[in-house]
Amino acid sequence: MSEIKKITTPLTDDVIDSLQTGDRVEITGVIYTARDAAHKRLLENYEATGELPFDLRGQIVYYVGPCPAKPGQAMGSCGPTTSFRMDAYTPAVLGLGLKGMIGKGPRSKEVVDAMVKHKAVYFAAIGGAAAIISKSVKKAEVVAYEDLGPEAIYKIEVEAFPCIVVTDAKGNDLYVTGPQKYAR
Amino acid sequence: MKEVHVDKIVDAVEELCLTAAYDLGKDVEDCIIASKEKEESEFGKYIFDQILENIRYSREERVALCQDTGAAVFFIELGQDVHIVGGSLKDAINEGVRRGYKNGYLRKSMVIDPVFNRKNTGDNTPAIIHIDVVPGDKLKIMLMPKGGGSENMGRLAMLKPSDGLAGVKKFIVDSVKIAGGNPCPPVVVGVGIGGTMEMTTLLAKKALGRKLGEPNPNPQYAQLEKELLEEINNTGIGPQGLGGRITALAVHIEYYPAHITGLPVAVNLNCHASRHAEVVL
Structure with missing residues (x-):
């Protein structure tokens, strides 16, 4: 396995160019949470008003619906949710300047094509490792759609948040090449 | 007639919600440790290490193993000599879920209506409750919190008898391949074979509740479980779908007689956080 690359948000094109499928990274900085319900509302509101709940440019969205925080925690257990549910909305948010996504599971061809077009990267966090992932969340606040409960958009500050680059901005995809290597 | 008061059921269910969410069964943990030894991929080994660290951390800190603390699925075995007093069994279970998910800081994941009103119910009710009436004077309550990511990958096929064993195997392995990462x-593969449409899916879910890695007592089905596990692990999907030797921890099959025209098969997948907890009152 490669050395861990330490990156910060927002993502610049130089950083995105330096990331390759199969890299392990640790992310530090502000990221935003959003699942399908939040994506749907964000895009509907944008179409109606031209406004976004936060500036998407250069940002990373984390697909997560956390547990409530226990006293002493910034956020409760918070592993990734399955990314393909966001596929229908992803090309549109990449068009608005989003540069990174954290989730789990393969994406559609339309998403990978849009990632290449808009130069974006898709990271996997380990599904089901939610308790230890929550240790890297230092601060969390709801920025939009509080009524969605665990599906609201949170702005979170993370420190050394561990991920794997699964799909890089050239469209290389570890969900395709990884299993091929071990199939018999 | 033995009496069981609903208050006792509420308390027991509340406790089960916490145990299941925080403390993964030793059977599952042991199986993960054993499977890790067989993994060849570097990412696979790294993922196994993270999963094991997560299991220990959540148990010690009493926090949820996975943020998806599931739909609360219950399998109840109600002894026919038990008389429940003080209210209804289903109300008591739902009250226990309400308290457990609130007091345990667990995520509430149920929406009011699947199509017309996807607003969160706010307390993870209603639970999904399956009740079986059995001989005796015991009330056995098993909770299997079921995450959505794995549940969404379930499949059902109403195969023809002529599809036979080969058709059954192909459908099961294909289901795991389609699910991918x-x-x-690594998943637990619950399989139901036979019965009718609704029963085969219920058998697949029940199969997930068996002690992990314990084979079916029928040697033919035990052999089939073994063969399927090998075929599934030859897909190369691996931990988290990133490639590797271990795609599944175990295959569990439950079966039932079928109609002369049919061969129903259902696959219900569970993630590596294969949670279940039970109590007997």
């Missing part, structure tokens, strides 16, 4: 592999 989505259900958080």
Whole structure:
């Protein structure tokens, strides 16, 4: 396995160019949470008003619906949710300047094509490792759609948040090449 | 007639919600440790290490193993000599879920209506409750919190008898391949074969509740479980779908007689956080 690359948000094109499928990274900085319900509302509101709940440019969205925080925690257990549910909305948010996504599971061809077009990267966090992932969340606040409960958009500050680059901005995809290597 | 007061059921269910969410069964943990030894991929080994660290951390800190603390699925075995007093069994279970998910800081994941009103119910009710009436004077309550990521990858096929064993095997292995990295592999593969449409899916879910790695008592089905596990692990999907030797921790099959025209098969996948907890009152 490669050395861990330490990156910060927002993502610049130089950083995105330096990331390759199969890299392990640790992310530090502000990221935003959003699942399908939040994506749907964000895009509907944008179409109606031209406004976004936060500036998407250069940002990373984390697909997560956390547990409530226990006293002493910034956020409760918070592993990734399955990314393909966001596929229908992803090309549109990449068009608005989003540069990174954290989730789990393969994406559609339309998403990978849009990632290449808009130069974006898709990271996997380990599904089901939610308790230890929550240790890297230092601060969390709801920025939009509080009524969605665990599906609201949170702005979170993370420190050394561990991920794997699964799909890089050239469209290389570890969900395709990884299993091929071990199939018999 | 033995009496069981609903208050006792509420308390027991509340406790089960916490135990299941925080403390993964030793059977599952042991199986993960054993499977890790067989993994060849570097990412696979790294993922196994993270999963094991997560299991220990959540148990010690009493926090949820996975943020998806599931739909609360219950399998109840109600002894026919038990008389429940003080209210209804289903109300008591739902009250226990309400308290457990609130007091345990667990995520509430149920929406009011699947199509017309996807607003969160706010307390993870209603639970999904399956009740079986059995001989005796015991009330056995098993909770299997079921995450959505793996549940969404379930499949059902109403096969023809002529599809036979080969058709059954192909459908099961194909289901795991289609699921790929989505259900958080390494997975537990629950399979139902036979019965009717609704029964085969219920058998698949029940199969997930068996002690992990314990074979079916029928040697033919035990052999089939073994063969399927090998075929599934030859797909190369691997931990988290990133490639590797271990795609599944175990295959569990439950079966039932079928109609002369049919061969129903259902696959219900569970993630590596294969949670279940039970109590007997």
